[in-house]
Amino acid sequence: MNEKKLKTIVEHLYQKDFDGMIIKDMNNMGYISNYFPTAFAICLLKEDPIIYTRSMDLELAEATSDIEVKTFKSLKDLKEILKKENHEKIAIEKTLDIETYQKISGEYELTISDLLEKERMIKTSDEIAKIKKATEIAHKSFIELIDDVETKKFSELTMAYKLGQSLRDNGAESESFDTIFTSGSSTSLPHSIPGNNKIDYPILVDWGAKYHRYCSDTTRTIIYNKKEEEIFDIVLEAYTKTIKAIKPGIKSNELDKIARDIITEHGYGENFIHSTGHSLGLDIHENPIIAFNNETTIEKDMIITIEPGIYLKERFGVRIEDTIHVTNKGEVIGNLNPVL
Amino acid sequence: MNEKKLKTIVEHLYQKDFDGMIIKDMNNMGYISNYFPTAFAICLLKEDPIIYTRSMDLELAEATSDIEVKTFKSLKDLKEILKKENHEKIAIEKTLDIETYQKISGEYELTISDLLEKERMIKTSDEIAKIKKATEIAHKSFIELIDDVETKKFSELTMAYKLGQSLRDNGAESESFDTIFTSGSSTSLPHSIPGNNKIDYPILVDWGAKYHRYCSDTTRTIIYNKKEEEIFDIVLEAYTKTIKAIKPGIKSNELDKIARDIITEHGYGENFIHSTGHSLGLDIHENPIIAFNNETTIEKDMIITIEPGIYLKERFGVRIEDTIHVTNKGEVIGNLNPVL
Numbered sequence: 001m002n003e004k005k006l007k008t009i010v011e012h013l014y015q016k017d018f019d020g021m022i023i024k025d026m027n028n029m030g031y032i033s034n035y036f037p038t039a040f041a042i043c044l045l046k047e048d049p050i051i052y053t054r055s056m057d058l059e060l061a062e063a064t065s066d067i068e069v070k071t072f073k074s075l076k077d078l079k080e081i082l083k084k085e086n087h088e089k090i091a092i093e094k095t096l097d098i099e100t101y102q103k104i105s106g107e108y109e110l111t112i113s114d115l116l117e118k119e120r121m122i123k124t125s126d127e128i129a130k131i132k133k134a135t136e137i138a139h140k141s142f143i144e145l146i147d148d149v150e151t152k153k154f155s156e157l158t159m160a161y162k163l164g165q166s167l168r169d170n171g172a173e174s175e176s177f178d179t180i181f182t183s184g185s186s187t188s189l190p191h192s193i194p195g196n197n198k199i200d201y202p203i204l205v206d207w208g209a210k211y212h213r214y215c216s217d218t219t220r221t222i223i224y225n226k227k228e229e230e231i232f233d234i235v236l237e238a239y240t241k242t243i244k245a246i247k248p249g250i251k252s253n254e255l256d257k258i259a260r261d262i263i264t265e266h267g268y269g270e271n272f273i274h275s276t277g278h279s280l281g282l283d284i285h286e287n288p289i290i291a292f293n294n295e296t297t298i299e300k301d302m303i304i305t306i307e308p309g310i311y312l313k314e315r316f317g318v319r320i321e322d323t324i325h326v327t328n329k330g331e332v333i334g335n336l337n338p339v340l
Numbered sequence: 341m342n343e344k345k346l347k348t349i350v351e352h353l354y355q356k357d358f359d360g361m362i363i364k365d366m367n368n369m370g371y372i373s374n375y376f377p378t379a380f381a382i383c384l385l386k387e388d389p390i391i392y393t394r395s396m397d398l399e400l401a402e403a404t405s406d407i408e409v410k411t412f413k414s415l416k417d418l419k420e421i422l423k424k425e426n427h428e429k430i431a432i433e434k435t436l437d438i439e440t441y442q443k444i445s446g447e448y449e450l451t452i453s454d455l456l457e458k459e460r461m462i463k464t465s466d467e468i469a470k471i472k473k474a475t476e477i478a479h480k481s482f483i484e485l486i487d488d489v490e491t492k493k494f495s496e497l498t499m500a501y502k503l504g505q506s507l508r509d510n511g512a513e514s515e516s517f518d519t520i521f522t523s524g525s526s527t528s529l530p531h532s533i534p535g536n537n538k539i540d541y542p543i544l545v546d547w548g549a550k551y552h553r554y555c556s557d558t559t560r561t562i563i564y565n566k567k568e569e570e571i572f573d574i575v576l577e578a579y580t581k582t583i584k585a586i587k588p589g590i591k592s593n594e595l596d597k598i599a600r601d602i603i604t605e606h607g608y609g610e611n612f613i614h615s616t617g618h619s620l621g622l623d624i625h626e627n628p629i630i631a632f633n634n635e636t637t638i639e640k641d642m643i644i645t646i647e648p649g650i651y652l653k654e655r656f657g658v659r660i661e662d663t664i665h666v667t668n669k670g671e672v673i674g675n676l677n678p679v680l
Binding site: 038039054055056057058059060092093094095096097098099101102112157158161164165168173174178188189190191193273274311313314 | 378379400432434435436442505513528529530
């Protein structure tokens with residue numbers, strides 16, 4: 001992160017009457033410092049920020065961090081700084097574990113703040129470029145595999161792994177999450193784990209690439225019979241109309257409602273058992289979540305997924321997902337046809 | 341988990357004066373119920389335990405859980421139960437996030453308990469068999485690759501991925517953690533990430549397989565010059581003597597001290613920048629950690645790793661690691677020679 005952006009974040013922190021923020025989440029740490037810890041590390045973000053890391057991670061931290069790095073043996077080091085500098089109100093992440101929370105508690109207030117989540121909602125042009133590249137790699141890799149998919153010669157597990165190889169061959173460092181390569185009745189589980197069984201129909205693939213640590217996220221369902229087609233068309237309508245409605249100013253829950261209403265009108269409201277989408281970036285799930293209870297206003301340069309789905313228990317499921325860059329409208333990233 | 345074991349765990353909970361325990365960690369949940377959540381889920385463990393899960397995970401939960409499952413929209417459901425049943429003292433996991441902690445807080449005491457970590461320390465014969473099988477798969481897969489390793493034709497990233505393919509071909513469901521396949525000066529970083537560079541010497545591989553959700557963990561370093569050999573021999577001595585000392589009754593910090601003293605005597609104490617080992621099971625890092633500040637007594641049917649290492653900054657690193665089953669002594673799992 002450049003110095004100017006970091007300064008702005010610290011200013012925002014001070015504007016909210018915090019004296020500093022304690023950061024432990026790996027991607028928050030990487031976001032502000034460019035050092036992505038591989039062991040327990042903690043950062044005190046303030047005008048002169050400092051990262052405490054373990055000896056085993058020091059060489060990596062020193063080689064990558066834009067922020068001063070020290071080693072520590074115990075969280076008492078951090079508590080002493082907080083005390084010595086007379087801090088009164090410190091921001092913490094909502095993901096902080098209760099054990100660390102109790103260890104760093106002292107004569108000051110520790111308050112959950114969504115400051116970094118909010119900063120990370122609006123992507124820079126550099127971040128957008130990385131997400132686009134990740135998506136491009138993911139789509140290219142999928143297309144290269146499509147003949148293998150359709151022969152149904154291989155197991156789900158083998159196909160998931162072949163896709164992973166293809167992602168790496170095309171320049172990704174890894175998957176952005178464990179590939180969901182599922183088929184037959186297992187498609188009714190939104191987070192199905194690929195099995196050793198040969199591929200059956202329908203086929204549902206939910207996959208992503210990580211490029212320079214940024215994620216992509218796409219889902220395609222390949223269908224073959226009339227009933228599947230009927231369901232597919234409803235999901236496609238929800239997908240298309242929701243994406244069309246994306247523009248700065250609309251709220252997350254309004255987008256969720258568009259998708260949910262369409263599916264409900266067709267009688268499958270009870271079978272749309274997850275949120276309509278989510279933002280992504282360094283993490284595969286970022287804010288805002290596109291859900292009935294999320295009132296975040298969509299803004300320019302957010303990146304969000306739209307992924308309506310219908311799941312018929314023990315029969316099959318259909319989901320279509322793409323990643324959208326919010327400009328003055330919603331621009332789908334990549335040009336992989338949702339109908340395969 | 342069988343009913344009898346679950347009953348025993350609940351008894352232990354009551355013996356510690358808890359009215360129940362709130363479980364959110366995926367592997368803790370799987371350990372007690374056989375349901376491994378793929379979305380936010382929470383369990384109230386007590387005489388009549390209950391799991392709250394999201395709609396999207398309900399089909400999976402119902403198909404796998406030994407414990408009653410309900411869906412929930414908000415954590416208020418859980419709070420109401422706690423209130424209605426007049427609970428006073430509830431155990432929580434140390435990994436619980438502060439956001440959930442605050443949401444479930446009420447007119448009762450929430451106290452961190454290591455009950456489940458302790459229950460998980462001693463492995464059943466079924467768990468031991470799975471860890472042994474995972475290790476066998478990991479070693480077999482590595483040996484199949486050894487010629488490729490030594491030709492140095494491929495990149496670290498390619499080799500890491502080839503190893504992953506081999507693990508799956510041999511029956512693993514996945515890696516037990518991201519494979520560390522590193523070489524040349526990058527070996528000085530204990531958690532180095534494989535790069536696109538061709539393999540150089542020395543080569544350090546730290547890898548594991550997951551079999552029926554149970555992990556294996558092994559590290560080998562392949563050396564080629566005199567200096568590397570000098571360091572290797574010190575690490576090997578620390579590895580051998582520490583394993584020899586394993587027996588029920590010895591403490592974790594005593595084992596750490598044996599390894600650390602040997603390396604320190606040779607003048608490299610400052611270069612042994614991590615703990616000597618850790619337990620493993622469903623998680624790759626479980627309790628006890630074999631570290632200077634851990635006084636846990638080693639017991640029969642614990643499974644622990646011993647992994648001393650020496651890291652020379654910007655030059656190279658050497659680590660040797662095996663997984664040990666504690667019987668009346670320390671029995672190394674698998675028979676992959678530490679000297680390759």
